[in-house]
Protein backbone atom coordinates (compact mmCIF):
# COMPACT_ATOMS: atom_id res chain seq x y z
CA UNK A 1 0.00 0.00 0.00
CA UNK A 2 1.36 3.50 -0.86
CA UNK A 3 2.29 5.89 2.01
CA UNK A 4 -0.25 8.70 2.37
CA UNK A 5 1.00 12.13 1.31
CA UNK A 6 1.58 14.21 4.52
CA UNK A 7 -0.37 17.19 3.11
CA UNK A 8 -3.36 14.97 2.35
CA UNK A 9 -3.09 13.46 5.83
CA UNK A 10 -3.24 16.97 7.34
CA UNK A 11 -6.28 17.81 5.22
CA UNK A 12 -8.00 14.61 6.31
CA UNK A 13 -7.18 15.28 9.98
CA UNK A 14 -8.60 18.84 9.97
CA UNK A 15 -11.65 17.67 8.05
CA UNK A 16 -12.35 15.02 10.67
CA UNK A 17 -11.81 17.54 13.48
CA UNK A 18 -14.31 19.89 11.81
CA UNK A 19 -16.84 17.08 11.41
CA UNK A 20 -16.74 16.61 15.17
CA UNK A 21 -17.97 20.21 15.63
CA UNK A 22 -21.10 19.58 13.59
CA UNK A 23 -24.37 19.32 15.46
CA UNK A 24 -26.52 16.30 14.63
CA UNK A 25 -29.71 17.20 12.77
CA UNK A 26 -28.44 20.67 11.75
CA UNK A 27 -28.26 22.30 8.34
CA UNK A 28 -24.72 23.45 7.62
CA UNK A 29 -22.80 25.29 4.92
CA UNK A 30 -20.23 23.25 3.05
CA UNK A 31 -17.47 24.91 1.00
CA UNK A 32 -15.47 23.41 -1.82
CA UNK A 33 -12.07 22.05 -2.72
CA UNK A 34 -9.91 19.08 -1.85
CA UNK A 35 -9.89 19.72 1.92
CA UNK A 36 -13.67 20.07 1.97
CA UNK A 37 -13.95 16.80 0.04
CA UNK A 38 -12.37 15.10 3.06
CA UNK A 39 -14.87 16.95 5.27
CA UNK A 40 -17.80 15.70 3.19
CA UNK A 41 -16.45 12.17 3.43
CA UNK A 42 -16.10 12.57 7.21
CA UNK A 43 -19.68 13.87 7.46
CA UNK A 44 -20.89 10.82 5.59
CA UNK A 45 -19.19 8.52 8.11
CA UNK A 46 -20.68 10.28 11.14
CA UNK A 47 -23.04 8.31 13.34
CA UNK A 48 -25.05 11.53 13.97
CA UNK A 49 -26.05 12.77 10.53
CA UNK A 50 -26.81 16.37 9.63
CA UNK A 51 -30.25 17.24 8.24
CA UNK A 52 -28.97 18.93 5.09
CA UNK A 53 -26.17 21.03 3.61
CA UNK A 54 -26.01 24.20 1.54
CA UNK A 55 -23.14 23.68 -0.91
CA UNK A 56 -20.74 26.26 -2.33
CA UNK A 57 -20.17 24.47 -5.62
CA UNK A 58 -21.83 22.01 -7.95
CA UNK A 59 -18.93 19.63 -7.29
CA UNK A 60 -19.52 19.70 -3.52
CA UNK A 61 -23.28 19.31 -4.04
CA UNK A 62 -22.63 16.27 -6.20
CA UNK A 63 -20.29 14.69 -3.65
CA UNK A 64 -22.77 15.34 -0.82
CA UNK A 65 -25.58 13.72 -2.82
CA UNK A 66 -23.39 10.74 -3.68
CA UNK A 67 -23.06 10.19 0.07
CA UNK A 68 -26.84 10.42 0.49
CA UNK A 69 -26.69 13.86 2.18
CA UNK A 70 -29.57 16.20 1.31
CA UNK A 71 -28.49 19.41 -0.46
CA UNK A 72 -30.65 22.45 0.29
CA UNK A 73 -30.98 25.63 -1.77
CA UNK A 74 -29.51 28.69 0.01
CA UNK A 75 -32.85 30.48 -0.48
CA UNK A 76 -34.68 27.78 1.44
CA UNK A 77 -32.85 28.45 4.73
CA UNK A 78 -32.87 31.58 6.85
CA UNK A 79 -29.30 31.33 8.08
CA UNK A 80 -26.75 28.71 9.01
CA UNK A 81 -25.13 27.99 12.36
CA UNK A 82 -21.92 26.65 10.84
CA UNK A 83 -19.92 26.92 7.62
CA UNK A 84 -16.86 24.74 6.97
CA UNK A 85 -14.52 25.59 4.12
CA UNK A 86 -10.86 25.53 3.08
CA UNK A 87 -8.62 28.40 1.93
CA UNK A 88 -5.71 29.03 -0.39
CA UNK A 89 -3.99 31.30 2.14
CA UNK A 90 -4.94 32.39 5.66
CA UNK A 91 -3.22 34.88 7.98
CA UNK A 92 -3.28 35.25 11.78
CA UNK A 93 -6.35 37.48 11.57
CA UNK A 94 -8.11 34.57 9.83
CA UNK A 95 -8.39 36.68 6.69
CA UNK A 96 -8.11 34.53 3.60
CA UNK A 97 -7.53 34.26 -0.09
CA UNK A 98 -10.04 31.82 -1.55
CA UNK A 99 -11.23 30.82 -5.00
CA UNK A 100 -8.41 28.62 -6.26
CA UNK A 101 -11.16 26.29 -7.43
CA UNK A 102 -13.31 29.16 -8.68
CA UNK A 103 -16.09 28.80 -6.10
CA UNK A 104 -15.43 32.12 -4.31
CA UNK A 105 -18.78 33.81 -4.94
CA UNK A 106 -20.98 31.07 -3.55
CA UNK A 107 -18.46 30.58 -0.75
CA UNK A 108 -18.69 34.25 0.22
CA UNK A 109 -22.49 34.13 0.17
CA UNK A 110 -22.60 31.10 2.45
CA UNK A 111 -19.95 32.60 4.76
CA UNK A 112 -22.11 35.72 5.06
CA UNK A 113 -25.15 33.58 5.92
CA UNK A 114 -23.33 31.67 8.66
CA UNK A 115 -22.92 32.41 12.34
CA UNK A 116 -19.63 30.55 12.61
CA UNK A 117 -17.06 30.01 9.84
CA UNK A 118 -14.60 27.21 10.52
CA UNK A 119 -11.67 27.23 8.09
CA UNK A 120 -9.80 23.96 7.58
CA UNK A 121 -6.30 23.98 6.08
CA UNK A 122 -3.06 22.08 5.98
CA UNK A 123 -0.07 24.03 7.30
CA UNK A 124 1.10 25.11 3.82
CA UNK A 125 -1.83 27.56 3.69
CA UNK A 126 -0.93 29.46 6.84
CA UNK A 127 0.95 32.64 5.85
CA UNK A 128 2.36 35.76 7.51
CA UNK A 129 1.13 38.02 4.72
CA UNK A 130 -1.52 37.32 2.09
CA UNK A 131 -0.57 37.61 -1.55
CA UNK A 132 1.75 34.92 -2.85
CA UNK A 133 -1.31 33.04 -4.10
CA UNK A 134 -2.81 34.94 -7.07
CA UNK A 135 -6.07 36.56 -6.05
CA UNK A 136 -9.08 35.18 -7.95
CA UNK A 137 -11.61 37.77 -9.12
CA UNK A 138 -14.90 36.59 -10.65
CA UNK A 139 -15.99 38.87 -13.48
CA UNK A 140 -19.01 39.13 -15.80
CA UNK A 141 -17.60 38.03 -19.21
CA UNK A 142 -18.32 41.34 -21.02
CA UNK A 143 -16.38 43.27 -18.34
CA UNK A 144 -13.27 41.09 -18.53
CA UNK A 145 -11.00 43.57 -20.36
CA UNK A 146 -12.28 46.64 -18.52
CA UNK A 147 -11.78 45.04 -15.11
CA UNK A 148 -8.34 43.78 -16.12
CA UNK A 149 -7.29 47.33 -17.09
CA UNK A 150 -8.59 48.72 -13.78
CA UNK A 151 -6.72 46.05 -11.83
CA UNK A 152 -3.49 46.98 -13.64
CA UNK A 153 -4.07 50.57 -12.41
CA UNK A 154 -4.26 49.16 -8.86
CA UNK A 155 -0.84 47.55 -9.36
CA UNK A 156 -2.01 44.01 -10.11
CA UNK A 157 -1.17 41.69 -12.99
CA UNK A 158 -4.39 39.95 -14.02
CA UNK A 159 -4.34 36.68 -15.89
CA UNK A 160 -7.48 35.17 -17.39
CA UNK A 161 -8.07 31.64 -16.11
CA UNK A 162 -8.11 29.71 -19.40
CA UNK A 163 -10.93 27.36 -20.35
CA UNK A 164 -12.72 27.98 -17.07
CA UNK A 165 -16.25 29.17 -16.37
CA UNK A 166 -17.60 29.49 -12.85
CA UNK A 167 -20.78 27.77 -11.67
CA UNK A 168 -22.39 31.20 -12.19
CA UNK A 169 -21.34 31.43 -15.86
CA UNK A 170 -18.58 34.00 -15.32
CA UNK A 171 -14.81 34.17 -15.87
CA UNK A 172 -11.96 34.40 -13.37
CA UNK A 173 -9.02 36.79 -13.44
CA UNK A 174 -6.16 35.49 -11.28
CA UNK A 175 -4.36 38.60 -10.06
CA UNK A 176 -0.65 38.51 -9.28
CA UNK A 177 1.48 41.13 -7.50
CA UNK A 178 -1.39 43.08 -5.90
CA UNK A 179 -0.41 44.73 -2.63
CA UNK A 180 -2.66 43.08 -0.03
CA UNK A 181 -1.18 44.90 2.95
CA UNK A 182 -4.65 46.34 3.69
CA UNK A 183 -6.90 43.39 2.83
CA UNK A 184 -10.21 44.99 3.87
CA UNK A 185 -9.56 48.11 1.81
CA UNK A 186 -8.53 46.05 -1.23
CA UNK A 187 -11.54 43.75 -0.90
CA UNK A 188 -13.81 46.82 -0.99
CA UNK A 189 -11.89 48.48 -3.83
CA UNK A 190 -12.18 45.41 -6.04
CA UNK A 191 -15.87 44.99 -5.19
CA UNK A 192 -16.43 48.56 -6.40
CA UNK A 193 -15.28 47.83 -9.97
CA UNK A 194 -18.24 47.53 -12.34
CA UNK A 195 -18.40 43.98 -13.66
CA UNK A 196 -16.72 42.37 -10.65
CA UNK A 197 -19.05 39.79 -9.12
CA UNK A 198 -16.80 38.89 -6.23
CA UNK A 199 -13.15 38.74 -5.26
CA UNK A 200 -11.34 36.03 -3.34
CA UNK A 201 -10.29 38.20 -0.40
CA UNK A 202 -12.24 37.16 2.69
CA UNK A 203 -11.20 39.98 5.03
CA UNK A 204 -14.51 41.75 5.72
CA UNK A 205 -15.81 38.41 6.93
CA UNK A 206 -12.82 36.41 8.19
CA UNK A 207 -13.07 32.89 9.60
CA UNK A 208 -14.03 32.58 13.28
CA UNK A 209 -12.06 29.41 13.91
CA UNK A 210 -9.03 28.03 12.12
CA UNK A 211 -8.13 24.35 12.23
CA UNK A 212 -4.59 23.82 10.91
CA UNK A 213 -3.23 20.40 10.12
CA UNK A 214 0.41 20.12 11.17
CA UNK A 215 2.99 17.37 11.53
CA UNK A 216 2.16 17.47 15.28
CA UNK A 217 -1.58 17.18 14.83
CA UNK A 218 -4.50 19.57 14.45
CA UNK A 219 -4.07 23.04 15.98
CA UNK A 220 -6.92 25.44 16.67
CA UNK A 221 -6.60 29.22 16.28
CA UNK A 222 -8.87 32.27 16.40
CA UNK A 223 -8.48 35.69 14.77
CA UNK A 224 -5.61 37.63 16.40
Ligand SMILES: O=C[C@H](O)[C@H](O)[C@H](O)COP(=O)(O)O
Pocket residue numbers: 031032033034035036085086087088097098099100101102103104107
Ligand atom coordinates in the same frame (compact mmCIF):
# COMPACT_ATOMS: atom_id res chain seq x y z
O1 LIG B 1 -12.68 27.92 -4.89
C1 LIG B 1 -12.16 27.15 -4.08
C2 LIG B 1 -12.10 27.34 -2.64
O2 LIG B 1 -11.92 28.66 -2.23
C3 LIG B 1 -11.23 26.37 -1.87
O3 LIG B 1 -11.70 26.41 -0.55
C4 LIG B 1 -9.77 26.71 -1.86
O4 LIG B 1 -9.30 26.83 -3.19
C5 LIG B 1 -8.94 25.66 -1.12
O5 LIG B 1 -9.01 24.46 -1.80
P1 LIG B 1 -8.16 23.19 -1.39
O6 LIG B 1 -8.74 22.67 -0.12
O7 LIG B 1 -8.34 22.22 -2.55
O8 LIG B 1 -6.74 23.63 -1.27
